[in-house]
Amino acid sequence: MNPTELVHLKAKECRQLSQFCDLSWKVRNSTLALNRELDEINLQLEVMCDVMSNWSNVFSNIRAIDNHLEVTAEPKEPMTLVMLPLKTDPAEEAVANQS
Structure with missing residues (x-):
């Protein structure tokens, strides 16, 4: 192999190694981002x-x-519902009484 071919071969290897390094960094950065997202999800789950x-x-x-109240409750008379009149404005009440 002559020196020119050897230089071209080494240049090709360097380009391939550079591409591999670029891909490795992309994978690393993606992995770090994914780990951050997983940490956030884990925190939310906790x-x-x-x-x-x-x-x-x-x-x-x-x-x-509730169980304690059922055990300790004494029998009582049934509760009755008392309907209280609605509060009205005295002026409105006076007008209603005049009618």
Whole structure:
């Protein structure tokens, strides 16, 4: 192989290596971006799990209170519904009484 062919071969290898390095950096940057997105998703999932756990505790406490009230409740008379009159403006009431 003459020196000119050797130089062309080495130049081709350098271009290929440069392209490989460029692709490697693109893959690295994409991987870092993907990892950041996954970290954000994991954080959101942790928050959602905490919220669900808190709601579960709230419902458990409500059930415990409800069960306690059922056990300790004394029999009472049935509740009656009392309808209270709506509050009205005194001026409107005076006009209504004149009619």
